[in-house]
Amino acid sequence: MIxxxxxxxxxxxxxxxxxxxxxxxxxxxxxxxxxxxxxxSIAEADGFGVVxxxxxxxxxxxxxxxxxxxxxxxxxxxxxxxxxxxxxxYEIAKMLGDxxxxxxxxxxxxxxxxxxxxxRVDNADQAVRLISSRGATLLESRVFQ
Amino acid sequence: xxxxxxxxxxxxxEELQRLQYRLLKTLxxxxxxxxxxxxxxxxxxxxxxxxxRTLSDIRKLPFMYKRDLRDNYPDKIFVAGQDDLVxxxxxxxxxxxxxxxxYTRNDLDNWTASLARGLVSCGLGxxxxxQVSYGYGLFTGGLGLHYGAERVGATVLPTSxxxxxxxxxxxxxxxxxxxxxxxxxxxxxGEVAEKMGLSIKEDTDLRMGILGAEPxxxxxxxxxxxxxxxxxxxxxxxSELSGPMFCECSEQKGFHVWGDLACIEILxxxxxxxxxxxxxxxxxxxxxxxxxxxxxxxxxxxxxSFEDGVCACGRTHPRVMxxxxxxxxxxIIRGINVFxxxxxxxxMTVPEVGQHFQIVVDRKGALDDMLVRVEVSRESFSDxxxxxxxxxxxxxxxxxxxxxxxxxxxxxxxxxLPRFEGKAKRVIDRRKL
Ligand SMILES: [Zn+2]
Numbered sequence: 001m002i003x004x005x006x007x008x009x010x011x012x013x014x015x016x017x018x019x020x021x022x023x024x025x026x027x028x029x030x031x032x033x034x035x036x037x038x039x040x041s042i043a044e045a046d047g048f049g050v051v052x053x054x055x056x057x058x059x060x061x062x063x064x065x066x067x068x069x070x071x072x073x074x075x076x077x078x079x080x081x082x083x084x085x086x087x088x089x090y091e092i093a094k095m096l097g098d099x100x101x102x103x104x105x106x107x108x109x110x111x112x113x114x115x116x117x118x119x120r121v122d123n124a125d126q127a128v129r130l131i132s133s134r135g136a137t138l139l140e141s142r143v144f145q
Numbered sequence: 146x147x148x149x150x151x152x153x154x155x156x157x158x159e160e161l162q163r164l165q166y167r168l169l170k171t172l173x174x175x176x177x178x179x180x181x182x183x184x185x186x187x188x189x190x191x192x193x194x195x196x197x198r199t200l201s202d203i204r205k206l207p208f209m210y211k212r213d214l215r216d217n218y219p220d221k222i223f224v225a226g227q228d229d230l231v232x233x234x235x236x237x238x239x240x241x242x243x244x245x246x247x248y249t250r251n252d253l254d255n256w257t258a259s260l261a262r263g264l265v266s267c268g269l270g271x272x273x274x275x276q277v278s279y280g281y282g283l284f285t286g287g288l289g290l291h292y293g294a295e296r297v298g299a300t301v302l303p304t305s306x307x308x309x310x311x312x313x314x315x316x317x318x319x320x321x322x323x324x325x326x327x328x329x330x331x332x333x334x335g336e337v338a339e340k341m342g343l344s345i346k347e348d349t350d351l352r353m354g355i356l357g358a359e360p361x362x363x364x365x366x367x368x369x370x371x372x373x374x375x376x377x378x379x380x381x382x383x384s385e386l387s388g389p390m391f392c393e394c395s396e397q398k399g400f401h402v403w404g405d406l407a408c409i410e411i412l413x414x415x416x417x418x419x420x421x422x423x424x425x426x427x428x429x430x431x432x433x434x435x436x437x438x439x440x441x442x443x444x445x446x447x448x449x450s451f452e453d454g455v456c457a458c459g460r461t462h463p464r465v466m467x468x469x470x471x472x473x474x475x476x477i478i479r480g481i482n483v484f485x486x487x488x489x490x491x492x493m494t495v496p497e498v499g500q501h502f503q504i505v506v507d508r509k510g511a512l513d514d515m516l517v518r519v520e521v522s523r524e525s526f527s528d529x530x531x532x533x534x535x536x537x538x539x540x541x542x543x544x545x546x547x548x549x550x551x552x553x554x555x556x557x558x559x560x561x562l563p564r565f566e567g568k569a570k571r572v573i574d575r576r577k578l
Contacts, residue, residue: 017556017561048533071521071558073526073528
Protein backbone atom coordinates (compact mmCIF):
# COMPACT_ATOMS: atom_id res chain seq x y z
CA MET A 1 0.00 0.00 0.00
CA ILE A 2 1.35 3.40 -0.99
CA UNK A 3 2.16 5.81 1.85
CA UNK A 4 0.01 8.79 0.88
CA UNK A 5 1.19 11.36 3.42
CA UNK A 6 4.26 12.45 1.49
CA UNK A 7 2.05 13.56 -1.41
CA UNK A 8 -0.11 15.84 0.69
CA UNK A 9 1.00 19.43 0.23
CA UNK A 10 0.12 22.14 2.74
CA UNK A 11 -1.63 24.98 1.00
CA UNK A 12 -2.22 28.28 2.77
CA UNK A 13 -5.79 29.59 2.48
CA UNK A 14 -6.40 33.19 3.46
CA UNK A 15 -9.79 34.80 3.98
CA UNK A 16 -9.88 38.14 2.24
CA UNK A 17 -12.38 40.91 1.82
CA UNK A 18 -12.86 42.08 -1.73
CA UNK A 19 -11.17 45.38 -1.36
CA UNK A 20 -8.18 46.83 -3.10
CA UNK A 21 -4.80 46.02 -1.68
CA UNK A 22 -5.57 42.84 0.21
CA UNK A 23 -3.72 40.58 -2.21
CA UNK A 24 -0.81 43.01 -2.30
CA UNK A 25 -0.73 43.02 1.50
CA UNK A 26 -0.49 39.23 1.55
CA UNK A 27 2.25 39.18 -1.10
CA UNK A 28 4.23 41.87 0.68
CA UNK A 29 4.04 40.08 4.02
CA UNK A 30 5.35 36.88 2.45
CA UNK A 31 8.11 38.70 0.66
CA UNK A 32 9.27 40.27 3.91
CA UNK A 33 9.82 36.78 5.28
CA UNK A 34 11.55 35.56 2.12
CA UNK A 35 8.73 33.16 1.43
CA UNK A 36 8.30 32.15 -2.20
CA UNK A 37 4.88 32.01 -3.70
CA UNK A 38 4.91 29.02 -6.03
CA UNK A 39 1.33 29.20 -7.19
CA UNK A 40 -1.84 30.92 -6.20
CA SER A 41 -5.48 31.26 -7.07
CA ILE A 42 -8.29 33.45 -5.86
CA ALA A 43 -11.80 32.19 -5.33
CA GLU A 44 -14.28 34.99 -5.20
CA ALA A 45 -17.75 35.17 -3.82
CA ASP A 46 -19.96 38.21 -3.52
CA GLY A 47 -18.08 40.49 -1.16
CA PHE A 48 -15.30 38.21 -0.03
CA GLY A 49 -12.77 35.74 -1.34
CA VAL A 50 -10.28 33.07 -0.41
CA VAL A 51 -6.70 33.45 -1.55
CA UNK A 52 -5.04 30.07 -1.93
CA UNK A 53 -1.30 29.90 -2.23
CA UNK A 54 1.34 27.28 -2.42
CA UNK A 55 4.47 28.54 -0.69
CA UNK A 56 7.85 27.06 0.11
CA UNK A 57 7.56 27.71 3.88
CA UNK A 58 3.89 27.20 4.83
CA UNK A 59 4.39 27.23 8.62
CA UNK A 60 6.29 30.49 8.51
CA UNK A 61 3.70 31.98 6.16
CA UNK A 62 0.89 30.89 8.49
CA UNK A 63 2.56 32.54 11.48
CA UNK A 64 3.35 35.75 9.62
CA UNK A 65 -0.14 36.19 8.18
CA UNK A 66 -1.90 35.22 11.40
CA UNK A 67 0.31 37.68 13.25
CA UNK A 68 -0.91 40.41 10.90
CA UNK A 69 -4.51 39.55 11.75
CA UNK A 70 -5.37 37.52 8.68
CA UNK A 71 -7.70 34.56 8.97
CA UNK A 72 -5.54 31.67 7.72
CA UNK A 73 -6.09 27.92 7.38
CA UNK A 74 -3.96 25.03 6.17
CA UNK A 75 -5.52 22.89 3.48
CA UNK A 76 -4.11 19.67 2.05
CA UNK A 77 -3.81 19.58 -1.73
CA UNK A 78 -2.10 17.24 -4.18
CA UNK A 79 -0.04 17.98 -7.28
CA UNK A 80 -0.36 15.89 -10.43
CA UNK A 81 1.88 16.17 -13.44
CA UNK A 82 -0.17 16.83 -16.55
CA UNK A 83 0.62 15.51 -19.97
CA UNK A 84 1.55 18.71 -21.77
CA UNK A 85 -0.81 18.07 -24.67
CA UNK A 86 -4.47 18.62 -25.45
CA UNK A 87 -6.57 16.40 -23.24
CA UNK A 88 -4.08 16.29 -20.36
CA UNK A 89 -6.49 17.92 -17.93
CA TYR A 90 -9.38 15.78 -19.12
CA GLU A 91 -7.48 12.56 -18.37
CA ILE A 92 -6.95 13.49 -14.75
CA ALA A 93 -10.47 14.76 -14.27
CA LYS A 94 -11.93 11.60 -15.76
CA MET A 95 -9.67 9.41 -13.65
CA LEU A 96 -10.96 11.04 -10.48
CA GLY A 97 -14.53 11.12 -11.70
CA ASP A 98 -14.48 7.40 -12.40
CA UNK A 99 -13.15 6.85 -8.90
CA UNK A 100 -16.06 8.88 -7.37
CA UNK A 101 -13.68 11.53 -6.10
CA UNK A 102 -14.89 15.12 -6.20
CA UNK A 103 -12.60 17.91 -7.26
CA UNK A 104 -13.40 20.92 -5.07
CA UNK A 105 -11.10 23.17 -7.05
CA UNK A 106 -7.88 23.13 -8.99
CA UNK A 107 -5.31 25.53 -10.36
CA UNK A 108 -2.16 25.30 -12.40
CA UNK A 109 1.46 25.42 -11.39
CA UNK A 110 4.24 25.65 -13.84
CA UNK A 111 7.78 24.83 -12.76
CA UNK A 112 10.70 22.86 -13.98
CA UNK A 113 8.53 19.74 -13.66
CA UNK A 114 6.41 21.05 -16.52
CA UNK A 115 2.68 21.62 -16.28
CA UNK A 116 1.35 20.58 -12.90
CA UNK A 117 -2.21 20.58 -11.68
CA UNK A 118 -2.82 21.46 -8.03
CA UNK A 119 -5.97 19.71 -6.83
CA ARG A 120 -8.17 19.97 -3.79
CA VAL A 121 -10.29 16.82 -3.58
CA ASP A 122 -12.74 15.53 -1.01
CA ASN A 123 -10.67 12.43 -0.27
CA ALA A 124 -6.96 13.08 -0.75
CA ASP A 125 -5.69 9.67 0.42
CA GLN A 126 -7.98 7.83 -1.94
CA ALA A 127 -7.07 10.21 -4.77
CA VAL A 128 -3.35 9.62 -4.25
CA ARG A 129 -3.81 5.85 -4.37
CA LEU A 130 -6.02 6.05 -7.43
CA ILE A 131 -3.80 8.41 -9.39
CA SER A 132 -0.63 6.41 -8.72
CA SER A 133 -2.35 3.14 -9.56
CA ARG A 134 -3.30 4.59 -12.94
CA GLY A 135 0.30 5.46 -13.71
CA ALA A 136 0.08 9.24 -13.47
CA THR A 137 2.83 11.14 -11.65
CA LEU A 138 2.22 12.83 -8.34
CA LEU A 139 4.71 15.31 -7.00
CA GLU A 140 5.80 14.86 -3.41
CA SER A 141 5.38 17.73 -1.00
CA ARG A 142 9.17 18.06 -0.57
CA VAL A 143 9.39 19.23 -4.19
CA PHE A 144 7.69 22.42 -3.02
CA GLN A 145 8.32 22.66 0.68
CA UNK B 146 -43.68 36.05 53.41
CA UNK B 147 -45.28 36.11 49.98
CA UNK B 148 -46.47 39.72 49.76
CA UNK B 149 -45.31 42.90 51.40
CA UNK B 150 -48.57 44.74 50.83
CA UNK B 151 -51.11 42.07 49.79
CA UNK B 152 -54.09 44.39 49.59
CA UNK B 153 -52.33 46.63 47.10
CA UNK B 154 -50.39 43.94 45.24
CA UNK B 155 -53.48 41.77 44.65
CA UNK B 156 -55.89 44.63 44.05
CA UNK B 157 -58.33 43.68 41.28
CA UNK B 158 -57.42 45.34 38.02
CA GLU B 159 -60.56 47.51 37.72
CA GLU B 160 -60.08 48.84 41.21
CA LEU B 161 -56.42 49.52 40.50
CA GLN B 162 -57.30 51.44 37.35
CA ARG B 163 -59.88 53.51 39.22
CA LEU B 164 -57.21 54.33 41.78
CA GLN B 165 -54.78 55.27 39.00
CA TYR B 166 -57.33 57.54 37.43
CA ARG B 167 -58.03 59.31 40.74
CA LEU B 168 -54.32 59.77 41.37
CA LEU B 169 -53.73 61.05 37.84
CA LYS B 170 -56.55 63.53 38.06
CA THR B 171 -55.29 64.88 41.38
CA LEU B 172 -51.75 65.08 40.05
CA UNK B 173 -52.73 66.99 36.92
CA UNK B 174 -54.77 69.51 38.88
CA UNK B 175 -51.95 69.98 41.35
CA UNK B 176 -49.37 70.53 38.61
CA UNK B 177 -51.61 72.82 36.60
CA UNK B 178 -52.01 74.96 39.71
CA UNK B 179 -48.56 74.78 41.28
CA UNK B 180 -45.99 73.98 38.59
CA UNK B 181 -45.28 76.90 36.23
CA UNK B 182 -43.24 74.53 34.07
CA UNK B 183 -45.98 71.97 33.63
CA UNK B 184 -48.73 74.58 33.51
CA UNK B 185 -47.03 76.12 30.47
CA UNK B 186 -46.49 72.72 28.90
CA UNK B 187 -50.17 71.89 29.21
CA UNK B 188 -51.18 75.26 27.81
CA UNK B 189 -48.87 74.78 24.83
CA UNK B 190 -50.45 71.39 24.12
CA UNK B 191 -53.93 72.83 24.56
CA UNK B 192 -54.92 70.49 27.35
CA UNK B 193 -56.70 71.41 30.57
CA UNK B 194 -57.07 69.22 33.70
CA UNK B 195 -60.81 68.98 32.88
CA UNK B 196 -59.89 67.09 29.71
CA UNK B 197 -58.68 64.14 31.79
CA ARG B 198 -61.87 62.11 32.09
CA THR B 199 -60.56 58.55 31.86
CA LEU B 200 -57.24 56.91 32.53
CA SER B 201 -56.48 56.66 28.81
CA ASP B 202 -56.81 60.46 28.56
CA ILE B 203 -53.26 60.40 29.93
CA ARG B 204 -52.33 60.32 26.22
CA LYS B 205 -53.46 63.92 25.88
CA LEU B 206 -50.75 65.10 28.28
CA PRO B 207 -47.42 66.45 27.03
CA PHE B 208 -44.25 64.42 27.43
CA MET B 209 -41.27 65.13 29.64
CA TYR B 210 -37.69 64.42 28.63
CA LYS B 211 -34.29 64.20 30.29
CA ARG B 212 -33.45 67.55 28.73
CA ASP B 213 -36.23 69.17 30.75
CA LEU B 214 -34.28 68.36 33.88
CA ARG B 215 -31.01 69.51 32.36
CA ASP B 216 -32.49 72.75 31.05
CA ASN B 217 -33.95 73.48 34.47
CA TYR B 218 -30.83 72.66 36.45
CA PRO B 219 -30.64 72.33 39.34
CA ASP B 220 -34.16 72.50 40.78
CA LYS B 221 -36.26 74.89 38.70
CA ILE B 222 -39.00 72.35 38.04
CA PHE B 223 -39.24 71.06 41.61
CA VAL B 224 -42.74 71.52 42.94
CA ALA B 225 -41.76 71.26 46.62
CA GLY B 226 -39.75 73.97 48.37
CA GLN B 227 -36.34 73.17 49.79
CA ASP B 228 -37.70 73.04 53.34
CA ASP B 229 -39.93 70.12 52.36
CA LEU B 230 -37.06 68.20 50.80
CA VAL B 231 -35.30 65.54 52.83
CA UNK B 232 -32.76 64.39 50.24
CA UNK B 233 -31.07 65.14 46.90
CA UNK B 234 -29.49 62.74 44.45
CA UNK B 235 -27.45 63.84 41.45
CA UNK B 236 -26.90 61.87 38.27
CA UNK B 237 -23.46 61.97 36.76
CA UNK B 238 -24.67 63.29 33.40
CA UNK B 239 -22.90 60.98 30.95
CA UNK B 240 -24.35 63.00 28.08
CA UNK B 241 -23.85 66.52 29.33
CA UNK B 242 -24.91 68.46 32.38
CA UNK B 243 -25.79 66.54 35.53
CA UNK B 244 -29.40 66.36 36.71
CA UNK B 245 -30.63 66.82 40.25
CA UNK B 246 -33.58 65.01 41.79
CA UNK B 247 -35.19 65.84 45.14
CA TYR B 248 -37.35 63.88 47.58
CA THR B 249 -39.93 64.76 50.19
CA ARG B 250 -40.47 62.45 53.17
CA ASN B 251 -43.40 60.83 51.29
CA ASP B 252 -41.28 60.40 48.17
CA LEU B 253 -38.70 58.44 50.16
CA ASP B 254 -41.43 56.36 51.80
CA ASN B 255 -42.98 55.46 48.46
CA TRP B 256 -39.59 54.63 46.97
CA THR B 257 -38.78 52.34 49.86
CA ALA B 258 -42.25 50.76 49.79
CA SER B 259 -41.92 50.07 46.07
CA LEU B 260 -38.63 48.28 46.64
CA ALA B 261 -39.94 46.46 49.70
CA ARG B 262 -42.74 44.97 47.58
CA GLY B 263 -40.32 44.07 44.81
CA LEU B 264 -37.69 42.54 47.07
CA VAL B 265 -40.26 40.38 48.85
CA SER B 266 -41.67 39.35 45.44
CA CYS B 267 -38.31 37.87 44.45
CA GLY B 268 -37.87 36.12 47.76
CA LEU B 269 -35.68 38.44 49.82
CA GLY B 270 -36.49 38.96 53.48
CA UNK B 271 -35.66 38.34 57.11
CA UNK B 272 -32.70 35.98 57.42
CA UNK B 273 -31.06 37.20 54.20
CA UNK B 274 -27.82 39.13 54.09
CA UNK B 275 -27.96 41.58 51.19
CA GLN B 276 -24.63 42.94 50.04
CA VAL B 277 -25.34 46.28 48.39
CA SER B 278 -22.57 46.71 45.85
CA TYR B 279 -24.18 49.61 44.03
CA GLY B 280 -22.48 52.94 44.53
CA TYR B 281 -23.55 54.86 47.62
CA GLY B 282 -23.72 58.62 47.53
CA LEU B 283 -25.06 60.85 44.80
CA PHE B 284 -26.09 57.79 42.75
CA THR B 285 -29.49 56.40 43.78
CA GLY B 286 -28.60 52.70 43.57
CA GLY B 287 -26.82 52.16 46.89
CA LEU B 288 -29.08 54.09 49.24
CA GLY B 289 -32.25 52.97 47.45
CA LEU B 290 -31.55 49.27 47.85
CA HIS B 291 -30.20 49.90 51.33
CA TYR B 292 -33.44 51.28 52.73
CA GLY B 293 -35.63 48.88 50.74
CA ALA B 294 -33.81 45.84 52.10
CA GLU B 295 -33.76 47.13 55.68
CA ARG B 296 -37.48 47.70 55.43
CA VAL B 297 -38.17 44.02 54.64
CA GLY B 298 -35.93 42.86 57.48
CA ALA B 299 -32.90 41.69 55.52
CA THR B 300 -29.46 42.42 56.95
CA VAL B 301 -27.69 44.96 54.77
CA LEU B 302 -23.98 44.81 54.12
CA PRO B 303 -23.28 48.22 52.56
CA THR B 304 -20.07 47.49 50.66
CA SER B 305 -20.69 49.93 47.79
CA UNK B 306 -18.56 49.38 44.65
CA UNK B 307 -14.87 48.62 44.45
CA UNK B 308 -12.26 46.80 46.53
CA UNK B 309 -13.55 43.56 45.08
CA UNK B 310 -11.27 41.15 46.96
CA UNK B 311 -12.40 42.60 50.27
CA UNK B 312 -16.02 42.29 49.09
CA UNK B 313 -15.53 38.60 48.40
CA UNK B 314 -13.94 38.03 51.81
CA UNK B 315 -16.87 39.76 53.50
CA UNK B 316 -19.28 37.77 51.35
CA UNK B 317 -17.75 34.60 52.79
CA UNK B 318 -17.31 35.78 56.38
CA UNK B 319 -20.78 37.31 56.81
CA UNK B 320 -22.57 34.67 54.71
CA UNK B 321 -24.05 37.01 52.12
CA UNK B 322 -27.10 35.36 50.54
CA UNK B 323 -28.02 38.11 48.05
CA UNK B 324 -26.16 40.79 46.19
CA UNK B 325 -27.39 43.97 44.52
CA UNK B 326 -25.09 45.36 41.82
CA UNK B 327 -24.72 45.77 38.07
CA UNK B 328 -24.55 42.50 36.11
CA UNK B 329 -21.12 43.41 34.79
CA UNK B 330 -19.80 44.05 38.31
CA UNK B 331 -21.07 40.64 39.40
CA UNK B 332 -19.27 39.01 36.48
CA UNK B 333 -16.13 40.91 37.47
CA UNK B 334 -16.57 39.66 41.03
CA GLY B 335 -16.87 36.07 39.81
CA GLU B 336 -13.63 36.46 37.87
CA VAL B 337 -11.79 38.03 40.81
CA ALA B 338 -13.03 35.21 43.07
CA GLU B 339 -11.57 32.67 40.65
CA LYS B 340 -8.23 34.49 40.66
CA MET B 341 -8.33 34.20 44.45
CA GLY B 342 -8.85 30.46 44.04
CA LEU B 343 -12.49 30.68 45.10
CA SER B 344 -15.76 29.82 43.44
CA ILE B 345 -18.83 31.92 44.23
CA LYS B 346 -20.94 28.85 43.50
CA GLU B 347 -19.05 26.48 45.82
CA ASP B 348 -17.46 28.69 48.44
CA THR B 349 -20.17 31.24 49.31
CA ASP B 350 -23.82 31.20 50.42
CA LEU B 351 -24.87 33.56 47.63
CA ARG B 352 -28.22 32.47 46.18
CA MET B 353 -29.55 35.50 44.36
CA GLY B 354 -28.50 38.64 42.53
CA ILE B 355 -30.63 41.75 42.13
CA LEU B 356 -29.10 43.20 39.02
CA GLY B 357 -29.68 46.37 37.06
CA ALA B 358 -28.55 49.91 36.24
CA GLU B 359 -27.29 48.78 32.83
CA PRO B 360 -28.75 46.78 29.93
CA UNK B 361 -28.16 43.04 30.02
CA UNK B 362 -29.28 40.12 27.91
CA UNK B 363 -30.80 36.69 28.45
CA UNK B 364 -27.42 35.22 27.51
CA UNK B 365 -25.76 37.16 30.32
CA UNK B 366 -28.49 36.11 32.74
CA UNK B 367 -28.07 32.43 31.89
CA UNK B 368 -24.30 32.71 32.16
CA UNK B 369 -24.50 34.39 35.56
CA UNK B 370 -27.04 31.89 36.89
CA UNK B 371 -25.14 28.80 35.75
CA UNK B 372 -21.65 29.99 36.52
CA UNK B 373 -22.33 31.52 39.93
CA UNK B 374 -25.08 29.12 40.96
CA UNK B 375 -27.60 31.87 41.76
CA UNK B 376 -30.93 33.25 40.56
CA UNK B 377 -30.55 36.57 38.77
CA UNK B 378 -33.39 39.09 39.11
CA UNK B 379 -33.76 42.22 37.05
CA UNK B 380 -34.28 45.54 38.82
CA UNK B 381 -35.28 48.72 37.02
CA UNK B 382 -35.38 52.40 37.69
CA UNK B 383 -33.74 55.72 37.02
CA SER B 384 -33.13 58.66 39.31
CA GLU B 385 -36.06 60.52 37.72
CA LEU B 386 -38.42 57.74 38.89
CA SER B 387 -36.69 57.92 42.33
CA GLY B 388 -33.99 55.33 41.72
CA PRO B 389 -34.06 51.54 41.45
CA MET B 390 -37.78 51.04 41.75
CA PHE B 391 -39.20 47.82 40.30
CA CYS B 392 -37.85 44.32 40.74
CA GLU B 393 -38.69 41.03 39.03
CA CYS B 394 -40.90 38.66 41.01
CA SER B 395 -40.15 34.98 41.59
CA GLU B 396 -41.74 34.15 38.21
CA GLN B 397 -38.93 36.10 36.48
CA LYS B 398 -41.16 37.21 33.65
CA GLY B 399 -40.62 40.94 33.85
CA PHE B 400 -40.76 43.39 36.75
CA HIS B 401 -44.07 44.49 38.25
CA VAL B 402 -44.70 48.20 37.95
CA TRP B 403 -46.86 49.15 40.93
CA GLY B 404 -49.90 50.81 39.47
CA ASP B 405 -50.56 53.00 42.50
CA LEU B 406 -47.12 54.55 42.07
CA ALA B 407 -46.64 54.60 38.32
CA CYS B 408 -48.62 54.39 35.12
CA ILE B 409 -46.81 52.97 32.12
CA GLU B 410 -47.32 53.24 28.39
CA ILE B 411 -45.38 51.65 25.57
CA LEU B 412 -45.21 53.82 22.45
CA UNK B 413 -43.90 53.36 18.97
CA UNK B 414 -40.84 55.62 19.18
CA UNK B 415 -41.25 56.66 15.56
CA UNK B 416 -44.96 57.45 15.38
CA UNK B 417 -45.79 57.92 19.06
CA UNK B 418 -48.67 55.47 18.63
CA UNK B 419 -49.67 53.51 21.74
CA UNK B 420 -48.69 49.82 21.62
CA UNK B 421 -50.33 46.82 23.23
CA UNK B 422 -48.97 43.97 25.34
CA UNK B 423 -46.00 42.12 23.85
CA UNK B 424 -45.19 44.86 21.37
CA UNK B 425 -41.75 46.36 21.60
CA UNK B 426 -41.53 50.12 21.96
CA UNK B 427 -40.48 53.02 24.13
CA UNK B 428 -41.32 52.92 27.81
CA UNK B 429 -43.11 56.05 29.02
CA UNK B 430 -43.68 56.45 32.75
CA UNK B 431 -45.94 58.73 34.75
CA UNK B 432 -45.17 58.80 38.47
CA UNK B 433 -48.54 59.15 40.16
CA UNK B 434 -47.51 60.10 43.68
CA UNK B 435 -44.20 61.92 43.49
CA UNK B 436 -44.27 65.24 45.28
CA UNK B 437 -40.94 67.04 44.91
CA UNK B 438 -40.28 66.26 41.29
CA UNK B 439 -43.35 64.92 39.49
CA UNK B 440 -42.65 63.10 36.25
CA UNK B 441 -45.44 63.03 33.69
CA UNK B 442 -45.20 60.81 30.61
CA UNK B 443 -41.46 60.72 31.04
CA UNK B 444 -39.64 59.38 27.99
CA UNK B 445 -36.69 57.62 29.55
CA UNK B 446 -35.59 56.36 26.16
CA UNK B 447 -35.60 52.66 27.05
CA UNK B 448 -37.05 50.06 24.72
CA UNK B 449 -39.06 47.16 26.06
CA SER B 450 -42.54 45.58 26.04
CA PHE B 451 -45.14 44.93 28.72
CA GLU B 452 -47.53 42.17 29.73
CA ASP B 453 -50.93 43.00 31.12
CA GLY B 454 -52.36 39.74 32.48
CA VAL B 455 -52.39 38.79 36.16
CA CYS B 456 -49.01 37.24 36.96
CA ALA B 457 -48.67 33.61 38.07
CA CYS B 458 -47.36 35.01 41.37
CA GLY B 459 -50.82 36.48 42.00
CA ARG B 460 -49.90 40.13 41.58
CA THR B 461 -52.26 42.12 39.40
CA HIS B 462 -49.86 44.90 38.43
CA PRO B 463 -48.52 44.99 34.85
CA ARG B 464 -45.07 43.63 34.12
CA VAL B 465 -42.37 45.22 32.01
CA MET B 466 -39.72 43.06 30.33
CA UNK B 467 -35.99 43.56 30.65
CA UNK B 468 -34.81 46.63 28.69
CA UNK B 469 -33.65 45.57 25.25
CA UNK B 470 -32.27 48.79 23.84
CA UNK B 471 -32.21 52.55 23.75
CA UNK B 472 -34.34 54.78 21.56
CA UNK B 473 -31.26 56.79 20.60
CA UNK B 474 -29.88 53.66 18.93
CA UNK B 475 -33.03 52.89 16.98
CA UNK B 476 -32.99 52.73 13.20
CA ILE B 477 -36.05 52.76 11.03
CA ILE B 478 -35.49 50.42 8.10
CA ARG B 479 -38.30 50.29 5.55
CA GLY B 480 -40.67 51.40 8.29
CA ILE B 481 -39.54 48.77 10.78
CA ASN B 482 -37.84 49.69 14.03
CA VAL B 483 -34.47 48.01 14.35
CA PHE B 484 -32.19 48.08 17.37
CA UNK B 485 -28.48 47.26 17.31
CA UNK B 486 -29.02 45.26 20.52
CA UNK B 487 -31.29 42.85 18.62
CA UNK B 488 -28.48 42.23 16.18
CA UNK B 489 -26.07 41.66 19.04
CA UNK B 490 -28.33 39.03 20.58
CA UNK B 491 -28.91 37.30 17.24
CA UNK B 492 -25.17 37.12 16.56
CA MET B 493 -24.59 35.46 19.92
CA THR B 494 -26.36 32.40 18.53
CA VAL B 495 -23.93 32.11 15.60
CA PRO B 496 -20.53 31.02 16.93
CA GLU B 497 -18.97 31.17 13.45
CA VAL B 498 -18.95 34.95 13.60
CA GLY B 499 -17.63 37.16 16.37
CA GLN B 500 -19.72 39.54 18.44
CA HIS B 501 -18.40 42.65 16.78
CA PHE B 502 -20.50 44.10 14.03
CA GLN B 503 -21.13 47.21 12.03
CA ILE B 504 -24.35 48.36 10.44
CA VAL B 505 -24.34 50.34 7.21
CA VAL B 506 -27.64 51.83 6.13
CA ASP B 507 -28.05 53.28 2.68
CA ARG B 508 -30.83 54.06 0.32
CA LYS B 509 -31.05 52.17 -2.96
CA GLY B 510 -33.64 53.84 -5.12
CA ALA B 511 -36.59 54.38 -2.83
CA LEU B 512 -35.71 51.53 -0.50
CA ASP B 513 -33.57 51.40 2.61
CA ASP B 514 -30.78 48.94 2.38
CA MET B 515 -29.22 47.53 5.50
CA LEU B 516 -25.87 45.82 5.51
CA VAL B 517 -24.45 44.12 8.58
CA ARG B 518 -20.73 43.42 8.62
CA VAL B 519 -19.54 40.56 10.78
CA GLU B 520 -16.15 39.00 11.34
CA VAL B 521 -15.54 35.38 10.42
CA SER B 522 -14.00 33.74 13.49
CA ARG B 523 -10.62 32.07 13.11
CA GLU B 524 -11.93 28.75 14.35
CA SER B 525 -14.64 28.51 11.75
CA PHE B 526 -12.65 29.56 8.70
CA SER B 527 -12.09 26.70 6.32
CA ASP B 528 -10.84 27.23 2.83
CA UNK B 529 -14.18 26.35 1.33
CA UNK B 530 -16.19 29.14 -0.26
CA UNK B 531 -19.36 27.10 0.20
CA UNK B 532 -18.80 26.95 3.98
CA UNK B 533 -18.38 30.71 4.09
CA UNK B 534 -21.49 31.23 1.97
CA UNK B 535 -23.39 28.96 4.38
CA UNK B 536 -22.23 31.02 7.36
CA UNK B 537 -23.36 34.19 5.65
CA UNK B 538 -26.73 32.70 4.76
CA UNK B 539 -27.21 31.50 8.31
CA UNK B 540 -26.48 34.97 9.73
CA UNK B 541 -28.82 36.58 7.19
CA UNK B 542 -31.52 34.12 8.13
CA UNK B 543 -31.10 34.67 11.90
CA UNK B 544 -31.14 38.45 11.49
CA UNK B 545 -34.15 38.37 9.24
CA UNK B 546 -36.06 36.31 11.78
CA UNK B 547 -35.09 38.58 14.66
CA UNK B 548 -35.59 41.92 12.94
CA UNK B 549 -38.40 41.11 10.51
CA UNK B 550 -36.56 42.95 7.81
CA UNK B 551 -34.26 41.64 5.10
CA UNK B 552 -30.59 42.22 5.80
CA UNK B 553 -27.49 41.75 3.69
CA UNK B 554 -24.52 40.35 5.50
CA UNK B 555 -20.92 40.95 4.61
CA UNK B 556 -18.18 38.73 5.99
CA UNK B 557 -15.07 40.65 6.92
CA UNK B 558 -11.65 39.74 8.25
CA UNK B 559 -11.32 39.19 12.00
CA UNK B 560 -10.15 42.27 13.85
CA UNK B 561 -11.06 44.58 10.98
CA LEU B 562 -14.18 46.13 12.57
CA PRO B 563 -13.70 49.03 14.95
CA ARG B 564 -13.50 48.16 18.67
CA PHE B 565 -15.09 50.40 21.26
CA GLU B 566 -14.44 51.17 24.86
CA GLY B 567 -17.67 52.21 26.48
CA LYS B 568 -20.48 53.26 24.19
CA ALA B 569 -20.21 51.63 20.79
CA LYS B 570 -20.82 53.53 17.55
CA ARG B 571 -21.83 50.70 15.33
CA VAL B 572 -24.10 52.41 12.84
CA ILE B 573 -23.12 54.21 9.66
CA ASP B 574 -26.21 55.83 8.20
CA ARG B 575 -25.61 57.04 4.66
CA ARG B 576 -29.20 57.85 3.87
CA LYS B 577 -29.78 61.40 2.76
CA LEU B 578 -33.22 62.13 4.09
ZN1 LIG C 1 -45.28 38.26 39.39
